Amino acid sequence: MRVKDIELDNPFILAPLAGVTDIPFRTLCKRMGTALTVTEMVSAKGMLYGSEATLNLLKTDPSERPRAAQLFGSDPEIVARGVREVRDMGFDWVDINMGCPAPKIVKNGEGSALMKDVRLAAEIVEAAAKAAPVVTVKFRKGWDDANVNGVEFAKAMEQAGAAAVTVHGRTREQQYSGRADWPFIGRVKAALHIPVIGNGDVFSAEDGTAMLKETGCDGVMIARGAMGNPFIFREAVHLWKTGTPMAPPTLEERAGAAREHLRRLVGMKGERIAVREMRKHLCWYLKGVNHVAALRRDVHEAVTVQQMECILDRILEA
Template identity: 45%
Template sequence: MLKCVKIVQYKNFNIASLKLANPVLLAPMAGISNLPYRRIMKEFGAALVFSEMVSANGLIRDGRRTLELVRSCAAEKPLGIQLFGSEPGVLAASVRHLEGAGDLIDLNLGCPVNKVVRSGAGSALLRDPNLVAKLIGALRKATDKPLTVKIRSGWDRRSINYLDIGRIAEDCGADAVTLHPRTRAEGFSGSADWEQIGRLKQALGIPVIGSGDIFNADDALRMLQTTGCDGIMIGRGGYGNPWLIRNILDRLAGQPERPPSATEKLRVAERHLRFMEEDIGAGKTLFEMRKHLCWYSRGMADAAHFRQVVNHATSLEQMRSLMRNFFARNENQDAGHHPAT
């Protein structure tokens, strides 16, 4: 890793016909990247946001319910929709069920979750390059929208094949490839091997997007500088921290980072809660916002106690009161001076 990160000059880049304003993308994350979360991250500058992972089978069998995962609004455009499945015909048909939803289609070839892998989808597909070619080819024939794939390094350390899968994706009509350089067996353990992103970029003629272990602006600039990738994808580093995107864009523009005050954190958390309530109702919001508030409070004084009490809130009114009291107590303190608890 470089000790000193230089300013990386970047240009807007395109994924086929889709023009992106900057190289920072929000990852598709099951249970996280719903519409309210995407709206918050978009407001902080994400050039492209992705839906949660959507089942191709679900779109065909229970289209209306599954389409809730891709409910959108004009403020978050452009929106990428990530699909998972293991049958070419089903994937092609699922795209037709999407009709006018989304501006880009992404195929998941990297999810390590057992439930997805057991169905033959996600990272399980890395073990069957011939099927990968058929899936991408079927999607390419079914849609004129930009088409991307998200992959891992391979199934395990003995079967690293990201270069082969990347070439297959390009040959079959994909417009960009995102690489999370860990194997399925590694999950999220250890460190992402960014050198693999650089090798994939050198091997392909289409844009390559790097993913994995971007937790601060220095990480982002290092990935862009050392791999030459066209874009970066923010995942876990953005939990409760949309300021990560702002910091990256500030640094890319040669500007200093702007740490958020407790008041700003409260404002964004309340806006997130309001978006959530508008989208899924009070009952579900009370449950879903707990994890986000735990993330928003990281590194602040008395965060452990706040997490404990907010996880037992019984109404949105109580949750809001707990939020306001907690962030008010932290207002005049520098969050960076307090260890995460």
């Protein structure tokens, strides 16, 4: 897939997920084969105020090339300023989030709320596209079932200067419930001349290749399907390249990935914060493991790296 001057070596992309896709997880997915990593969603207004927490979200690893940042905001001038800043930091690609359904984002007129104001959304993209060479937009099918405007919205984003779009096949009202509307993604693809990336309900390599085939989209953004399963990228790339499925990771490989993830988190954030943040990740890595209920209970009670390492040892003994 090619987006302006950026050539991706495969169509599978790790989605930005708040509180999940930090550097340790992104670099692990990169090693597993994701064509692109994107920072967690960053507030353009937070950048304006110089928020340390906001700026920390923009830290990356040298292995993350090309580098993409995702920003959100509702003021064209502030968003454009944020885009210029991340461009000057060396980011190759800037995505504007217009799909986040979180109430705290929507109530400020940001995220998926912008789907109700196409003119403002287009102004934001137009300003952003003047500030950086590659600006893309992520949005949803629509606000609710009575306001499904994703195709018209996508056309407006293309006209405003978006280099590509990512469409999640659910409305904001659906949040993450029900099924993602893949045929709708296909309608967006058919209506545009720029690359279209599909998003929603990709939980396996087979799902990823099926989305490409069924929608005709250029790329697939994988979100929840990657949580606790960075292997989904190597499996998807293998299936895409060869047409044959790859053997799932062994229990040893899963435990090894979790251990690597934990150690990278500790190196970046220190033991106390790393262990706390690793709890959710380790529960995802444990999916399908024997005696998972007891293991998850112990994960939530763990406060040291040693305790988490012991849990990982027990996985292999289960």
